[in-house]
Amino acid sequence: MANDEVVNGVSERGGHPVEQKLMRQWSMRIKAYAERLLTGLDKVDWTDSIKDQQRNWIGRSQGASVHFKVDGFEGKTIEVFTTRPDTIYGVSFMVLAPEHPYVDEITTNEYRVAVEQYKKEASLKSERDRQADVKNISGQFTGAYAIHPFSGEKVPVWIGDYVLASYGTGAVMAVPCGDQRDWDFAKHFNIEIRNIFKDIDISEAAYAEKDAVITGSDFLNDLPAKEAIKRAIEEIEKRGIGKGKVQYRLRDAVFSRQRYWGEPFPVYYKGETPYLVDDAHLPITLPEIDKYLPTEDGEPPLARADKASWNYSQGDRMEYNTMPGWAGSSWYFLRYMDPHNENEFVAKDKVEYWQNVDLYIGGSEHATGHLLYARFWTKFLFDMGYIPFDEPFQKMINQGMILGRSSFVFRLKFSYKGEEKFIFVSKNRMDNKSFASELSKLYPDSSLEYVLDFTPIHADISLVDNDVLDIEAFKKWRPDFADAEFILEDNGTYVCGHEVEKMSKSKYNVQTPDELVEKFGADTLRMYEMFLGPLEQSKPWDTKGINGVHNFLRKFWRLFHDKDGNVSLSNEAPTKDNLKTLHKTIKKVEDDLDRFSFNTGVSNFMICVNELTDQKCNNREILEQLTILLSPYAPHIAEELWVKLGHQPGTILQASFPTFNAEYLVEAAHAYPVSFNGKMRFKLELPTSFSKEEVEKAVLADAQSQKWLEGGQPKKVIVVPGKIVNVVL
């Protein structure tokens, strides 16, 4: 069960108890690639946001591992990882994670009961709970002491759940003067806080910056922290008590799932030992089973299959787990290059030809999942010599999500004659708290109690019009609402709340485009989605403006037809204005395509069609070029008009893309915006051949300038030829 399906220890759907169970899982050693996954980010063209998320996730930290001997346990050492080996003389205690394997062994009899008790408490908390519970400092002394590797002093060993078993070695050397968590722990348990920073006050908080000078630390004295780190590592290595080390937060990735729908592993077992199925027997396909459910004793669904239902089986049994979604999503793009190849996943010459994906448009929600796994997988295949690149996606654009507008009903829980009851309260009655009088009317009993406990519940948006709920439809919608009661607005309606969220079946806010396609056609929908705004931006789905795009396509269509709807095209040479409009559009649309600015691309088409309409242009040559230009945006209408233009048989897909010719855009005159002190006051049309001086002269001589000059002389006149004029007064 997924974590979010578990609520308060029971399953969200059936309310069944959920217990945690240890399971043997396959996992992939992504950790082995941590460093390369980090450095590889420098050579791909992705957003900083995704790169940072991945860097964060990989969590590289540089430091040292140090071994502390345990007093009275010959040959036993506690290994810790620290990023601040320079503060080693500030160590006044050590903390092990409660799950650390040494805990039982080193705990003295005196502390055994307390340690057992603490371990038990910690084990009841999941890792999530622990993280949510940062404020509470807890821990327990074990009675054991470690030996400081430099000073030889005895250092008490504690256990505490702020130390995570899953990171580093599951143990830390605590330096309260330099680490806030250690400081908090020391304060709480009254442990010595040793200050090894020169002229730094640590009475109120730890000092974590790496800019202090070290003191009271023998060979590290008077060194600034950064140098002391290097020096400390040298010394640690020299004395053989540890070494410089890089630690990653990234964990190995679990690669098995206990469900039916996934690629089966080509693995069989003899006893408890797994073996790989020989290549000759591949592929292993999913066996048929009676129910897609786990077995009675909790084995995955595949355990239901007997040997005969597998297309191949060997040994005592086949593997029951299946692969996760990221098995396929990590490398499917490679298979696309050579989908019918029976012998290998992709032939060498094909992958050498296609290389990695040039442009990947995908959601940023996969930053630390799919997008990391695919990189890992690609690097592995590169190392194995199967593919000639080690980054899968060269450039990536994260398209924004189209969000939904959810509707909510508000369920009030109350008790009546000792019985728990629910009623749905309309939004405004809830907001202004006027529901109470209504409730006591419906339940006229002095023993009525209610708690101010409103639960917003998603209502299907098809049951809601303009935030008003169709009550009868709502009752029929789900059986548990059949007898629902309501407190309505004064006008007798139920008003819902709303929120913009991700579109999702579970939120009942999904809008399908089918109806719009029916009404306006797929071209309109396609262009409207582009027109909504920049590709990377998320926004709620709102069809208010779709008419504008639809009208544009109608207007475009009208250019080809007379008012009776018959095709009417002129075969004469296009006018200068026609050509100017067309070529301006070619240029802009091309530029917009290059920078993935589809919304401005659409508006450039609109401008073009508006201009051609004003020019009453029905010129075949112009319209033919424009149709080709539009075809990636509105493929259906373009294809249809292509036929009307007389290209049959054939498809517009085979037409060559229009080429921009700058000659048509050359202007003899430019309307200069004339500014005074940076404020645009009027425009003045001047020949483009004018020099700076000529422009300046013409502007100052113009009658309109007099008003702003007020008889004075300008301090300065800035002329940017072909652009603007600014007169400084």
Next chain:
RNA sequence: GCGGAUGUGGUGAAAUUGGUAGACACGCUAGACUUAGGAUCUAGUGCCGCGAGGCGUGGGGGUUCGACUCCCUCCAUCCGCACCA
């Protein structure tokens, strides 16, 4: 707390290299037309003002002849991470 992003009319937005802020579209206002079509056409539409004009890109400051754009600072919203030693 750390990191990333965003902030412009009534609305979605545009301004690509520091050079006319609000293109294009929705909506709205007034009008025309009519075969009444999710039509078409004309004019208007950032705010204040009768006007001249003033103000205006989250707030404040700066650089510049000129700033939505560059710098400093603050605020708000969204996303990701968060006891990682």
